[in-house]
Amino acid sequence: MRPHWTEKTDAMAGRISQMQRVLVASDFDGTLSELVDQPKSASLHPNARVALLKLSDLQPRVQLAFLSGRSLHDLKTRLPAVSDMAALAGNHGLEICGGGLNFNHPAGLETRSALDALSLQLNRICRQIAGVELEDKGLSLTLHYRRISSRDLILFERRISQLWLAENIGRHSGKMVVEFRPRVDWNKGHALRLIIHHFGIPPDSVYYLGDDQTDEDAFSEIAGQGHAVHVGNANGLSRAALNAHDPEDAAKFLQWLAERLTEGQGSFHR
Ligand SMILES: [Mg+2]
Incomplete structure (x- = not known):
């Protein structure tokens, strides 16, 4: 079982004061916000907001980045103030901006007409099965089915496979x-x-928090060097070395990190 982050604070604290530049990167849904039935109503956990604002104050020594499946615009609106100088990656990294970055993966434009055709099929599913909602994120499409009734699940899965x-x-x-x-x-x-390279941060000074399958690629990217924190069930398979119980616990980790970095800030300037 993956250790809870508090079990490793002694080992981490010693290294933090040595770090000259740090990247704190995070997923949004289920990591910085509680998972909710309506994705539109997801909001930044208030304790995460406090911790991220503290980390923002430590810029440029500390760089922030947020990586999400949401569109760039959607992600930005959910991170008021804390995203001002941060790098934001929307659509799982197909679009990245902020912090001096401006990146659009060419595949985005190339696939838009195929997504338009697909959205006709997906809208049909939404009309036929209650509790299924389509979100068009520009470079990708998402079907949300958190509110589907259990008796419709098999039908939904069949329609998806067809x-x-x-x-x-x-x-x-x-x-x-x-x-x-x-x-x-x-x-x-x-x-x-790309973000680590852009900011020129050593891989062992990178923190990444995430809760879902798509975050595993980011965990792998920093495996063995950076600090990966999986948010949620510690028994689930993950390449992250550390665990936080839920978004509230993840906010406590960020708070702890902000405090250690603030202490380290004095020695950094001396
Ligand atoms: Mg997530």
């Missing part, structure tokens, strides 16, 4: 969501690598 998908569109399952996005070798791990 979809006709263009060759350049891939299907991905997450927590009560099915996502359709360009079939490219590009994920949160690649996006994190």
Whole structure:
């Protein structure tokens, strides 16, 4: 079982004061916000907001990055103030901006017409099965089915398996969501690598928090060097070395990190 982050604070604290530059990167849904039935109503956990504002104050020594399956615009609106100088990666890294970065994966434009055709099929599913909602995120499409009744689940799964998908569109399952996005070798791990490289942060000074399957690519990217924190059930398979129980616990970790970095700030300037 993965150790809870508090079991490793002694080992981490010693290293933090030595770190000259730090990247704190995080997923949003289920990591910085509680999972909710309506994705539109997800909001930043108030304790995470306090911790992230403290970390923002430590810029430029501390850089912040947020990587999400949400569109860039959607992600930004959910991180008021804390995202001002941060790098934001939307659509699992297909679009990245902020912190001096401006990146758009070319596959985004190439697949839009295929996504338009697919959305006609997905809208039909939404009309036929209650509790299924389609979100168009520009570069990808997401079906949310958190509110589906259990008796409709088999029908939903059958309809998903019967979809006709263009060759350049891939299907991905997450927590009560099915996502359709360009079939490219590009994920949160690649996006994190690009952000780390852009800020010039040593890999052992990178923290990444996430809760879902798509975060595993980011965990792998920093495995053995950086500090990966899986948020949620500690028994679940994950490449992250550390665990936080839930978004509230993840906020406590960020708070702890902000305090250690604030202490280290004095020695950094001396
Ligand atoms: Mg998540």
